[in-house]
Amino acid sequence: MDRRKFIALSATGLLSMTLGDELARLSAKSLRNEKEYSIVILGDTHYDTEPASVYHSNYNEKVEWLNRVQRAEFARNGEMWRERCPRMVRRASRLITPDTKMVYQMGDLVQGDCGNGEVHQKMLSDAIDLFKKELGGLPFAVVVGNHDIRGVDAKAVCHRYLPQRMSEELGKEIRKTTFSFNIGADAYIFIDFNDPDDAEVEKLLKDTEGARHTFVVVHGPLLPFDAASCRWFYHGGASPEQTALRRHFRELFAKRNVICLCGHVHTTEFADWYGDGGRITQMTMNSVWANEEIGKYKVVCEGAAQYGERRKTIAQNANGSKLTDETPLFDEYRPGLKRYSVSPAAGSYKMRVSKKHVYIDFYAGDSIDISQTFKLR
Numbered sequence: 001m002d003r004r005k006f007i008a009l010s011a012t013g014l015l016s017m018t019l020g021d022e023l024a025r026l027s028a029k030s031l032r033n034e035k036e037y038s039i040v041i042l043g044d045t046h047y048d049t050e051p052a053s054v055y056h057s058n059y060n061e062k063v064e065w066l067n068r069v070q071r072a073e074f075a076r077n078g079e080m081w082r083e084r085c086p087r088m089v090r091r092a093s094r095l096i097t098p099d100t101k102m103v104y105q106m107g108d109l110v111q112g113d114c115g116n117g118e119v120h121q122k123m124l125s126d127a128i129d130l131f132k133k134e135l136g137g138l139p140f141a142v143v144v145g146n147h148d149i150r151g152v153d154a155k156a157v158c159h160r161y162l163p164q165r166m167s168e169e170l171g172k173e174i175r176k177t178t179f180s181f182n183i184g185a186d187a188y189i190f191i192d193f194n195d196p197d198d199a200e201v202e203k204l205l206k207d208t209e210g211a212r213h214t215f216v217v218v219h220g221p222l223l224p225f226d227a228a229s230c231r232w233f234y235h236g237g238a239s240p241e242q243t244a245l246r247r248h249f250r251e252l253f254a255k256r257n258v259i260c261l262c263g264h265v266h267t268t269e270f271a272d273w274y275g276d277g278g279r280i281t282q283m284t285m286n287s288v289w290a291n292e293e294i295g296k297y298k299v300v301c302e303g304a305a306q307y308g309e310r311r312k313t314i315a316q317n318a319n320g321s322k323l324t325d326e327t328p329l330f331d332e333y334r335p336g337l338k339r340y341s342v343s344p345a346a347g348s349y350k351m352r353v354s355k356k357h358v359y360i361d362f363y364a365g366d367s368i369d370i371s372q373t374f375k376l377r
Contacts, residue, residue: 037183038100040092040135041349041360043285044108044219044263045085046147047127048077055123058115058152065319070113076290077111084289084365089134091366092348096136100350101183103135106263106285107145107219117153121161124148128165139169144177144192145219145263146232155194180204186353187211193220193234198245205252213358213377214256221262222253223271223282223333226301226310226342228317230326232264238324247276254278259358259376261285261351268297268343268362270374271307275336281376283360289346295365297345297372304337347371 048055052074061067092103110127114120132140142148142162149155159177166174170181177192178200187208191201208214216222221233231238235246253260254276262284269284289295301310308330316322347364357377364371 035184036099036352036354038095038097038353039102039104039183039351040095040100040138041104041106041261041285041351042089042092042131043106043268043287043346043349044145044147044266045105045127045287046073046077046108046111047123047130048074048081048111050078050082052078055111055114055119058119059113060115061113069318073111074113080289080291084292084295085287087366088287088289088295088346088348089131091363093135095348095350095361095363096138100138102139102141103131104217104261105131105140105142106217106261107143108147108263109142109145110148112147112150112154114151114154116151117157120151120154121157124158124161125165141166141169141181141188141190141217143190143217143219144194146194149194176200178204180208182208182211183353185212186215187213188215188217191216191218191234193218196235196245198249201249202252205256212355213353214258215261216253216258217261219262220264221282221284222250222258222260222280223273224326224329225265225269225284226306226308226330227265227267228311228314228323229265230311230329250280251276254280257281259283266290266344266346268345268347268364268372270339270341271337272339272376273333273336274338275333283349283374283376285349285362286344286346287348289365292365294344294346295367297343297347297362297364299341299343301342302340304334304340307334307337307340310342343372345371 056074061070110123114123128140144158149158162177163174178197180187180189189204218234224230224233224236235242235249255278257279260280260282266286266288267284268286271282273280314323345364347362350361352359360374360376361370362372
């Protein structure tokens with residue numbers, strides 16, 4: 001598909017989207033000519049509340065270490081959603097300006113672990129309703145995270161409920177948890193990395209050829225994280241079959257020079273990788289304000305030479321098992337890594353998109369001023 005046809009289809013598609021009162025007023029001509037806009041973004045949020053019995057009264061994990069870890073997460077979530085996270089969301093609401101088209105959330109919208117499908121759906125619905133209320137009623141697009149499908153019947157509920165809810169938010173029929181839409185001349189491809197639908201991803205890439213910018217929104221990343229869960233990325237398995245798929249899709253994404261927006265590891269990270277005949281720029285976002293300290297932006301790792309080194313300092317997995325040596329995986333990416341930084345900070349983000357540039361402004365915690373600006377393009 002050529003660029004002119006893509007833009008024409010984008011305008012038609014956006015006219016049918018219920019993107020709030022502002023977009024409803026826009027004409028096809030203005031959509032075709034639209035060159036600059038912004039999106040407010042939240043990373044992982046792990047929405048929950050106190051007491052834990054509100055959503056977790058049916059929780060009944062039999063594995064001792066997992067029960068202990070998850071109940072600690074319930075306590076963490078309840079404490080941070082008592083006061084800090086509401087402050088953060090109020091700060092995010094003040095990032096909305098007349099050019100703000102949508103709000104995105106990077107997956108792990110909720111904690112999950114409800115032990116009951118009906119309760120899990122209520123948790124998803126309560127979270128989206130809260131964010132919609134606090135963030136000006138703007139269209140709210142969610143990518144599926146691992147917590148969003150975690151618990152008894154949670155996956156089936158999520159796969160049924162989220163497409164329905166995203167259909168309402170986007171004003172178009174969404175049938176799967178992997179889907180796409182356009183804003184002006186730009187393509188946004190939301191990928192469910194828990195259950196990769198490779199045929200659908202390839203179709204969406206084909207359908208959006210000619211886009212000005214191509215954004216891939218996925219909970220787990222395209223480039224592996226330097227973390228204990230470094231294999232939790234798109235086709236990140238270690239088998240020969242998964243390795244072949246990973247490299248195949250890496251090449252497809254690189255040749256489209258995609259910008260990846262992701263979450264999962266509860267850090268604010270930036271990576272810019274060149275290879276496979278193109279470029280993948282990855283921004284990892286975090287809104288799990290677990291303690292007051294990470295409401296401040298502090299870089300703990302910077303530069304390609306540091307990539308893969310943080311994982312070596314982690315003693316063991318949460319279940320007590322020893323970590324696998326993943327040096328070859330990081331060595332595969334390190335030569336193409338041109339920019340790289342990691343901060344444990346949590347907060348809210350504003351992405352500014354224009355013809356020539358894409359920037360993300362990060363606001364740590366509920367800070368008034370920009371904590372860091374990342375130039376993605």
